[in-house]
Amino acid sequence: MQPEPLNVYGWIFMIGSLTFVWGLTIWCFAKVLSLPAPPPEEVKEFHSA
Amino acid sequence: MSKDTQQWATRFGVILAVSGSAVGLGNFLRFPGQAAANGGGAFIVPYICALLLLGIPIGWAEWTMGRWGGRKGFHSAPAIMGAMGRGKLFRYLGVIGVLIPLAVSFYYTYIEAWCLGYTYHYVTGGIDGVIAGAPIAEQTKASADFYATFTGRLENGVLTGGSYETFIFWALTFAVNIWLVFRGLSGGIEKFCQFAMPTMAVCALIVLVRVLTLGTPDPNLPDQNVLTGLGYMWNPNFEALANPQTWLAAAGQIFFSLSVGFGVIINYASYMKKKDDVVLSGLTASATNELFEVGFGGMITVTAAFVFLGLSGTIAAVQGGSFGLGFTTLPVVFAHMPFGNLIGAIWFFMLFLAAITSSISMYQPTLAFIQEALGCTRKAATTLLVAICVPASFLVMYYSKGGIFWSTIDDWVGTFLIFVLAMVQIICFAWLFGIERGWQEAHEGASIRIPGFYKIVMKYVAPGYLLIVFAAFCYSNLGDWIGSVTSEPLRQGAMLLILATIVFLCVLTYLGEKRWRAAGLDVDGERQDA
Numbered sequence: 001m002q003p004e005p006l007n008v009y010g011w012i013f014m015i016g017s018l019t020f021v022w023g024l025t026i027w028c029f030a031k032v033l034s035l036p037a038p039p040p041e042e043v044k045e046f047h048s049a
Numbered sequence: 050m051s052k053d054t055q056q057w058a059t060r061f062g063v064i065l066a067v068s069g070s071a072v073g074l075g076n077f078l079r080f081p082g083q084a085a086a087n088g089g090g091a092f093i094v095p096y097i098c099a100l101l102l103l104g105i106p107i108g109w110a111e112w113t114m115g116r117w118g119g120r121k122g123f124h125s126a127p128a129i130m131g132a133m134g135r136g137k138l139f140r141y142l143g144v145i146g147v148l149i150p151l152a153v154s155f156y157y158t159y160i161e162a163w164c165l166g167y168t169y170h171y172v173t174g175g176i177d178g179v180i181a182g183a184p185i186a187e188q189t190k191a192s193a194d195f196y197a198t199f200t201g202r203l204e205n206g207v208l209t210g211g212s213y214e215t216f217i218f219w220a221l222t223f224a225v226n227i228w229l230v231f232r233g234l235s236g237g238i239e240k241f242c243q244f245a246m247p248t249m250a251v252c253a254l255i256v257l258v259r260v261l262t263l264g265t266p267d268p269n270l271p272d273q274n275v276l277t278g279l280g281y282m283w284n285p286n287f288e289a290l291a292n293p294q295t296w297l298a299a300a301g302q303i304f305f306s307l308s309v310g311f312g313v314i315i316n317y318a319s320y321m322k323k324k325d326d327v328v329l330s331g332l333t334a335s336a337t338n339e340l341f342e343v344g345f346g347g348m349i350t351v352t353a354a355f356v357f358l359g360l361s362g363t364i365a366a367v368q369g370g371s372f373g374l375g376f377t378t379l380p381v382v383f384a385h386m387p388f389g390n391l392i393g394a395i396w397f398f399m400l401f402l403a404a405i406t407s408s409i410s411m412y413q414p415t416l417a418f419i420q421e422a423l424g425c426t427r428k429a430a431t432t433l434l435v436a437i438c439v440p441a442s443f444l445v446m447y448y449s450k451g452g453i454f455w456s457t458i459d460d461w462v463g464t465f466l467i468f469v470l471a472m473v474q475i476i477c478f479a480w481l482f483g484i485e486r487g488w489q490e491a492h493e494g495a496s497i498r499i500p501g502f503y504k505i506v507m508k509y510v511a512p513g514y515l516l517i518v519f520a521a522f523c524y525s526n527l528g529d530w531i532g533s534v535t536s537e538p539l540r541q542g543a544m545l546l547i548l549a550t551i552v553f554l555c556v557l558t559y560l561g562e563k564r565w566r567a568a569g570l571d572v573d574g575e576r577q578d579a
Contacts, residue, residue, distance in 0.1 A: 003277045003281060003355075004280050005276040006276050006279045006284060007280065009285050010090055010280050010284035010285065013091070013283050013285050014279065014282075016093075017343050018343070020343075021339045021342075021343045024332075024336040025337055028329065028332055028336045031497065032061065035329075
């Protein structure tokens with residue numbers, strides 16, 4: 001087996017994969033950041049006896 | 050009487066904590082090896098399929114189950130799955146959701162201590178015997194010797210009876226873990242993950258930039274350059290797609306990487322509020338894990354190994370498994386690299402952070418379960434947790450020869466039972482709780498909607514996919530595993546430890562059930578959702 005530099009398909013798979021994971025992560029975090037602050041919720045005490 | 054009324058302080062808290070739990074050594078060491086050995090770039094095709102059809106949907110189910118259980122006042126897998134599955138069977142199957150993180154923690158903290166120890170050695174001058182400028186064969190032998198000595202692989206008892214260095218790193222690591230978990234969800238785990246996750250990303254970026262700018266370090270070996278290293282990792286071998294082994298390896302990698310079926314997400318999500326978004330949170334945590342795995346793991350490890358060790362050295366490193374690649378090969382690579390000690394220190398510190406954000410997520414579900422089952426304070430529960438983990442981890446460190454003892458726990462609990470728990474969870478969610486009800490529950494407070502076809506994916510495709518992967522996994526491994534347990538006393542000892550832990554957790558579940566019923570909780574999930 002001869003070592004081969006990154007070929008066209010290699011570039012496509014590498015750039016495609018990186019775009020996918022970076023894009024998805026950035027989109028998710030941007031979406032989370034853009035959400036309005038949740039209203040405060042009263043905490044129930046379930047385990048008191 | 051104690052109560053667990055903790056909540057995540059911020060929306061990001063739970064996302065970073067779950068991401069931290071998922072991002073571990075496997076992202077940096079296991080993924081690149083699996084990809085390079087199974088089709089290179091082509092591996093990403095079955096990998097993304099498994100992510101979309103297995104990892105993300107089962108993750109959504111687990112997030113939803115956790116938040117639903119939290120509303121009922123439960124934070125442990127036995128209680129939540131008992132309520133969701135309506136009875137004892139799923140309550141006791143839920144014990145697996147505590148057993149996995151607890152039993153894995155017995156050895157995971159020990160491996161985490163290796164990362165801390167290696168960081169210390171790089172900060173103080175490098176790995177003993179791995180001398181820059183020495184022939185690669187000598188460096189590899191020195192690195193392998195150091196690894197074997199440091200991890201106690203040569204002989205039982207050395208780590209607790211003579212070579213105290215690793216033991217001290219373990220004690221330090223364990224103490225930090227317990228301290229963080231004891232400080233609670235928002236004060237300990239959340240705060241730490243808010244520091245650790247960005248720090249890890251910065252460390253990974255530094256190492257990535259260093260690796261990608263290596264060029265051709267030795268002009269006498271022009272084939273050993275960054276582009277050829279990336280080519281070895283990413284050039285697709287399309288023939289691999291016709292090999293079922295590639296698809297199984299991809300599904301296995303996704304599965305173990307995302308922390309689904311591990312018993313952690315269900316506990317973490319139980320501290321969310323009713324209207325907190327589980328759909329976007331689950332997707333964000335999965336995406337973050339993928340960023341570390343594909344974006345960093347897929348670019349750094351194999352490429353760096355190739356640039357300095359060449360094709361044959363890299364193939365040998367990949368065949369040596371994750372730990373061989375991480376703890377034996379990479380020190381040789383760092384010895385050749387300009388600023389190698391600095392990069393080595395950053396790399397192993399990053400691995401340490403990846404490991405500790407995972408290990409705290411292993412202690413937390415057990416702590417919550419003890420508290421919930423016995424009704425004790427967090428302090429008392431932490432004391433009991435320490436009383437369980439210290440002797441168990443001592444056994445792991447004492448019986449360190451060849452890593453047989455801990456790898457048995459890893460095989461049966463950290464691998465086999467993860468499949469079982471994920472299967473139980475997705476059946477519980479999609480079939481017993483009901484996909485329509487589960488769908489509605491998942492979308493409570495959701496800011497994005499799951500595409501409609503995921504109903505079919507969650508009900509049929511994911512369980513079916515999982516069953517095929519599990520059957521193939523059992524076919525390939527179970528015979529050998531059973532054979533080695535019957536013939537190897539150390540493996541039998543590890544199985545006894547697992548059995549003792551199961552019995553202990555079942556007793557806690559029994560006591561907990563009585564307590565939950567006495568407290569008037571909806572133990573069998575018979576009441577209308579609030």
